[in-house]
Amino acid sequence: MSASPKDSAGGDPEHPDVAEFRVRVPAPRRGVIALSCLECGTLALRDGATFCRRCGLAYGDGPRATAELPSCPNCYLTVDEDGRTASLERPGLRVDLGQHMREHDRHPVGDDDWLETLREGDRLRWGRWSAPFDTIRRYLVTGQIDAGRNRQLAHDLIVTAMTQLRRWGPEPVILGDQPEWRAARAAISELMERYAAGRR
Numbered sequence: 001m002s003a004s005p006k007d008s009a010g011g012d013p014e015h016p017d018v019a020e021f022r023v024r025v026p027a028p029r030r031g032v033i034a035l036s037c038l039e040c041g042t043l044a045l046r047d048g049a050t051f052c053r054r055c056g057l058a059y060g061d062g063p064r065a066t067a068e069l070p071s072c073p074n075c076y077l078t079v080d081e082d083g084r085t086a087s088l089e090r091p092g093l094r095v096d097l098g099q100h101m102r103e104h105d106r107h108p109v110g111d112d113d114w115l116e117t118l119r120e121g122d123r124l125r126w127g128r129w130s131a132p133f134d135t136i137r138r139y140l141v142t143g144q145i146d147a148g149r150n151r152q153l154a155h156d157l158i159v160t161a162m163t164q165l166r167r168w169g170p171e172p173v174i175l176g177d178q179p180e181w182r183a184a185r186a187a188i189s190e191l192m193e194r195y196a197a198g199r200r
């Protein structure tokens with residue numbers, strides 16, 4: 001606690017609200033709410049919570065060596081060994097996962113409002129194309145292709161196109177290139193461009 005609370009709580013009798021406001025909303029409160037577990041990323045539900053309700057680690061303690069570190073569901077980044085990551089907002093600052101995720105409000109990875117308009121269940125549909133939503137979004141954000149457990153994906157035209165783009169860039173010269181591959185690459189490139197327009 002900083003300055004003596006008595007000074008402000010006494011306040012001006014004509015304006016009791018001002019004094020009350022000062023007492024009720026002390027400055028450090030924001031930092032307390034921002035707490036998230038450095039090992040699993042779980043947010044503290046209330047002020048003054050000491051231990052993570054999910055993994056039992058004390059808030060503020062670094063992750064255990066054996067821990068599987070948490071990732072951001074928005075940009076797929078995994079926190080570093082210290083359970084934190086570089087702030088998107090302020091260079092040099094290290095922030096926990098909760099803070100990182102809030103920073104996305106001002107630093108979106110792409111135009112997700114638009115991408116959601118193409119969603120049909122767990123698929124993404126655009127033009128005559130269709131592919132698993134999560135696979136496409138991860139690719140648009142990270143350039144990585146994660147087929148997950150879906151083995152069929154390996155034979156998907158869209159996945160072929162993503163693999164080619166990833167390996168050879170936007171205008172590849174591919175031996176035995178096929179019109180269907182070209183069309184799929186163009187479809188993916190179009191998505192990438194439109195989605196990236198929302199990145200900040």
Ligand SMILES: [Zn+2]
Pocket residue numbers: 037038039040041042052053054055056057
């Ligand atoms: Zn935890």
Ligand SMILES: [Zn+2]
Pocket residue numbers: 072073074075076077100101104
């Ligand atoms: Zn993120």
